[in-house]
Amino acid sequence: MSDSTRPHAKWPANRDYLFATGVVLLGFAAAFAAARYLSTANLALILLTAVLAVAVRTRMSVAVYTAVLCFLGYNFFFTPPRYTLVIADADDVLAVCLFLVVALVCSRLATRLASQVDSLRLAQARAAALLSLGQRLAASNDAQSIRSIGAEAMAQALAARVAMVVRNADGGLEAVGPVPPGWSPAGMDLAAADFAEQHTVPAGAGTPYESDAGAWVLPLGTDDHRHGVVALMLDADADGADEGRRGLAVAMAQDIGLALERSRLAEALEDARVQGETERLRSALLSSVSHDLRSPLAAMIGSAGTLASYEQQLSPEERQQLMQSILDEGQRLDRYIQNLLDMTRLGHGALKLNRDWVDANEVVLAAVNRVRKFHPDLPVETSFLHDTVLLYVHPALIEQALFNILENAAHFSPPGESVQVRVDEVDGQLRIEVVDHGPGIPTEERARIFDTFYSVARGDSGRKGTGLGLSICRGMVGAHGGSVEALPGEGGGTTIRVMLPLPPMPEPGP
Known part of the structure; x- marks a missing residue:
């Protein structure tokens, strides 16, 4: 490393030489104090120490300046005849010359070592700065x-x-x-x-x-x-x-x-993923509209056409059956359309939570009563909490989510088999389990039943569903900080488990 790249290079040059002169003066003062106790040869070691001190702290030219000063001073003050630059003894000539050589070599080695230390220090500081920057950048995702x-x-x-x-x-x-x-x-x-x-x-x-x-x-x-x-x-x-x-x-x-x-x-990958997901949903929606939504429409049109053409030839019971069929298919179509609207609101973040305190048993019971209305032949066994447990939720959304789960269980349960609904409190959370005895779901597909439109192939509503029911359920429950998962049922079938957080009970009013 050159003199100009050393950290101490910012010092003015005269400060380096002043520093060296001061160290030399201190060295001679120490040598004069020790002259009465040490031999002349040992005094050279004191001056050599001064040369090393300057070489470590400054650059090579200053170290040479210090070595020359110490050489001349050692000759002038300590070698006989004293206070002259004349050397009388041949041994003293060799000692003084060796002192100069040793001083120059030591100063060179000291400055080189100091330069290497400075280079390592700068390299370490650079590596630490780059490492710190890399760690902080790795935790950041946006350009700002x-x-x-x-x-x-x-x-x-x-x-x-x-x-x-x-x-x-x-x-x-x-x-x-x-x-x-x-x-x-x-x-x-x-x-x-x-x-x-x-x-x-x-x-x-x-x-x-x-x-x-x-x-x-x-x-x-x-x-x-x-x-x-x-x-x-x-x-x-x-x-x-x-x-x-x-x-x-x-x-x-x-x-x-x-x-x-x-x-x-x-960002580009995320945009591509969103675009691909949008295309997939668009294709699934078109498939759903072309099949699942047309089925109830076809049934309604067929029943209405029969009534319009053969009303007089039909008995009252047959007319009543056709009108009931129109009503049932219309209600089914209305649920499909409502599911589509709810999914759109969830996907665009437009779903607003109007939270209120509500009894957990009442919300579950409301969903059970709704599914019994649409599936009167479905046996539903319930197990509710014995004590009052309050949820701070949007009651209509949680009821709709539970209704979607129950309707899914109704579609897959064999005739005559009951659907079980269990409600209990576990570790500060409300656990709601809906158990059916249907064919069950393969392990690798349990998570996929919550994907939008998955049931176009075999999903949450079988041949009669758009595949939106459980996806909406997950979105509604997740908006309240809860979770939904599919588990294997006992002895076959499927268990859908809903977990909802239970906030602290409100203080009773005065």
Whole structure:
């Protein structure tokens, strides 16, 4: 590492030499104090220690200056004849020359070691900064938070003022987030940002492009996918070498660009997934409308046509059966349409919860009574709570969800087999289980019965359903913070379990 890239290079040169001179004076003071106790050869070790102290703290040229001072002072003050630069004894000539050689070699080794330590320290600081930035970026998904985190991390690691600049819908550049002092949204800084964004190369201060700008601008992204630029105003007196800081800035900008590209790809994948899901639902809806919704319409039209053509030839009982058939099929069609409307409201987030305190047993009983009305031949066995347990829910939505589950069980239960409804309290939650004795659901398909339109193939309502019932049930219960799951029934069949949270009971009024 060169002198200019050392952390202490920010010191003025005269301060280094003043520091070395002071250390030399202290070394000679210690040598004079020890002269009465030590031999002349041992005094050289004290001066050699001073040379090492300066070499570790400063650059090589200052260490050489210190070694020469100590060499001359040792010769002048301690070798006979004293207070002259003349050396009388040949052994002293060898000792003084060896002192100079050892001082120079030790100073060289000390400065090299200090340089390596500084390089390792800077590398460690750079790796720590990049690791911290990577961890924070990995936890961010949207571009706005990525830019905010990146600007904060770069400002902290580089001791710089940072501005994130993006191209807006009108084609111009604008800063996003806080604008640091000294950043000009117009003029040379903006020209440098525009050049860096268009050509995806660094521009501004310290570069061949738009070098009159006060900021150094780095591109984020590549030629194929540009994500704006980052403008840095590096403080001249900040710790760390300029070359090292610029290398770290480039690496951090690359990480931020990769995170922005990851965010763009995630958004593109999500858009593709939503589009595919929309197409799948559209196809399923068309299939449902063409088959399931036409079935009750065909039955209604057939019954109404028979009444219109043969009313006089039909007996009162036959006319009553046809009218009842029209009523039943109309009600079934109304439920299908209501399910479609509820699913639309759930999918667009338009479902509003008008919560109220309601007895859990009353909500379940209301759903049971509704299913008994539409399926009078279905035996339903109930097991309710003995104590009053209040739910804070939208009663109509929870009743509709339970009705969908019960109607699903009615469609799959064999004739004469009962459907069991069990209500109890478990670990601060209300548990409602609907058990049927139908054919059951294969393990790999239990989760899929809650998918929208799944029953077009074999789902929650069999041949007579649109496949919306259990999907709506999951959406309505989930909106209240609850859950729905399908479990294997005892001795065959299926158990649909609904879990609803039980908030603290309200305080009784005065």
